Amino acid sequence: MPVNMIVCCKQVPDPEAPPAVFKVVNNKMTLPPDVKPVIGQYEEFALEAALKIKDAVGGKITAISLGNNFVRDVIKKALAVGADELILLEDKAFEDSDSWSTAKALAAAIKKIGQYDIIFCGRQSSDWDAGQVGLGIAEILGIPAVTLARKVEVSDGKAKAERVIPDGYQVVEVTFPALITVTSGIGALRYATLKGIMAAAKKQPIVWKPADIGLQPSEVGAAGGRSKLDKLFQPVKESKCEMISADTAAEAGAKLAVRLREVKLL
């Protein structure tokens, strides 16, 4: 049976960018303009989880994202890899959302979409790393959730997920509709095919404003949040590494052993 899926995606500063480019200016993370944003790594895994199900049993994938000033090429990657539809909650009022207002707006949009069997989210965003929005959406919609899935299969109106736990994994079964957060292990997001890229180029995302999902501007973004960012800062890391060198790498290795013994570390 085809499965109706929604995948929540977030546009974030590239988390793989070198640490040196991350600079806090006026309490905001500011990256140089040449560092392009990306879809968060865990949302990419979430997309891949949905695409694998679409491959196996067919279905529809609606990607949805919340923010402002989306870079179209970046966020349309969801369409290029195989999502059928892209909905952007895009408005100035959505800026500086916290987990609370993000989940609230996404849940309202998902209610408007109406039809869904599985909602996929990444385990956490790649910028704020909070890991709350997926579970928040599930709670608002009153549906069960399975977190930290690294494999998802569906059959007979149920999903079976491998949930990662510290010493292994659990196989968890849940009836539709359900929300699943995805972690690494599912496999990297597939590359977009040329055909996919061409099709995505022609497709326009659907843009919804707060009013389109029945929310006041005061209920979304920073105004609708429940936590206040007092300060964003970068702790100063003092490098104090003692480099052990010698004529050859092997000699340096032996010298390291001597040095560590000398300072009684080993």
Next chain:
Amino acid sequence: MAEYKGILVFGELVDGKLASITTELLGCGRRLANELKEELSCLLASDVVGEASKEAIAYGADKVYVAEHPAFKEYQADSCIQVAEKLVKDISPRVVLIGQTAMGRDLAPRLAFRLGTSLTTDCLDLRIDPATKLLVRTRPVYGGNAQAVFTSDSMPQMVTVRAKAMSPIERDNSRKGTVVPAKFDIDMSKVKTKVLETVKEETVGVKLEDAPVIVCGGRGMGGPAPFQTILKELADLLHGAVGASRPPADNGWVPESYHIGLTGKIVAPDIYIAVAVSGATQHTAGCSGSKHIIAINKDPEANIFKVAEFGVVGKYEEVLPAFISKLKELLAA
């Protein structure tokens, strides 16, 4: 509006004993409770709680709420949240402390949304603002590239705390406290998930979280073999454990249980030997609590040298065998 008072710790048990994260939360909770001159309580929910309630008192709790039910044998959000929600509504704590663990990650956000309060996850530092009595929460963001300080006026003040970020107080078996049964009902019809199977993937030997020495391999190891051979040889020599950064785990070279980092395990051994690990912030977030970091990497610019105390630039294939043989010689002497 109810008056919110006291600190509540959500405890976790491992093999019938308090998990180390719970002793850490109790340590942190005790400090906050003393500052506020309020009570520290701890919820222990399991199929059997037994002596662990006394342990919680010895580690600082004034009051332990015991919730025993067969449904708690294996953690599931849908059952656990029922007792958690009930207790928080009954006792209205000012602060709720939960571990940033498999359970905490799964339970805390859901509970916060249900209670209509804000949650800050993965906190490294917590203090009380003396003027407002609000909890000031510091947590890493942007994969560890920055830290953020949050406050919220929604009650209760709810956070999850990273493992090893807080210190337990010294165990004192003569401490006094009360143990009371938690009042709750479990409606099994609300449990919508079903655990079909639990599979342990842990390898034999020293557990990563408990190992005094960790030898961690990164992307530069090039494949699964060196994890079984040279890294294991060094770990065995030092009575330690082998770990990995994210790429080896993602590539399937090692089980996910080896993964150290922001989204893997957080470790804080005495000695951390990072081999062919570039030191992405994602990774160092999981090992920066180590007492001494030693790095071996062929790239002199690798970020790992910024957090290391001792470093060698070179290919691990050349550095490690000489290091190990010299070390054997020195240890034998």
